[in-house]
Amino acid sequence: MKTEKFIIFVIFLGLIQLAACERSKLNDPAPSFLRQSADSIPGDSIPGDSIFRPDTLTGGGDSLNYVDTSSRQAFKAGEEFLITPAILQDSLAYLRLKVVTKKHYNCRNNQISYNAMNNFGKIDVRFNEVLGGFPCEAGTAPSEATIFLDRNNISPDSTYQLYVSAGGKNFQGTLKKSGAGYEISWPYDSGVIFTKKSL
Numbered sequence: 001m002k003t004e005k006f007i008i009f010v011i012f013l014g015l016i017q018l019a020a021c022e023r024s025k026l027n028d029p030a031p032s033f034l035r036q037s038a039d040s041i042p043g044d045s046i047p048g049d050s051i052f053r054p055d056t057l058t059g060g061g062d063s064l065n066y067v068d069t070s071s072r073q074a075f076k077a078g079e080e081f082l083i084t085p086a087i088l089q090d091s092l093a094y095l096r097l098k099v100v101t102k103k104h105y106n107c108r109n110n111q112i113s114y115n116a117m118n119n120f121g122k123i124d125v126r127f128n129e130v131l132g133g134f135p136c137e138a139g140t141a142p143s144e145a146t147i148f149l150d151r152n153n154i155s156p157d158s159t160y161q162l163y164v165s166a167g168g169k170n171f172q173g174t175l176k177k178s179g180a181g182y183e184i185s186w187p188y189d190s191g192v193i194f195t196k197k198s199l
Helices: 002-027 032-039
Strands: 081-087 094-106 111-119 122-131 140-150 158-166 169-178 181-185 192-194
Touching: 081 158, 081 181, 094 111, 094 122, 122 140
Parallel strands: 081 192, 111 140, 122 158
Antiparallel strands: 081 094, 094 140, 111 122, 158 169, 169 181
């Protein structure tokens, strides 16, 4: 029993000695000769203006196919909007209106900014402007938008007033739902044109 106590006592003293050594390393983390050499790093002997010479590109081009153009574009004068309605076969919930402009706009990946609401027997669609893609893909293309109207908010056997605002002009017609089909009454042949009037 005395031998076991003696062994435990020796181990305990060894741990105390080890802790004391580690404590001294915390107080003096690096030898003084290392700190002294770090304080005496020589400065740069090359003059500052001869170190940096700017790169100059002459006759070169950018390998990216994106250019910086206006991201917001107003509709061009005399613009016409072609609207193609469709009932999606894989969805019973939406009536899709695919909108395409006749004229071309900057950025091939542009799109029409719009607002669409279906409230209290009135469907109101407003085409605001053309937004360039980010980043802008070089070239021009007709602008497009896809509008989804919730078919569950269109009551069966009812007629809705259909308002479209585009390019500072207002257009008005009707959308009638009968059974699973739709009839669009639209008296315009320019400005905003529905390519299909019966679904």
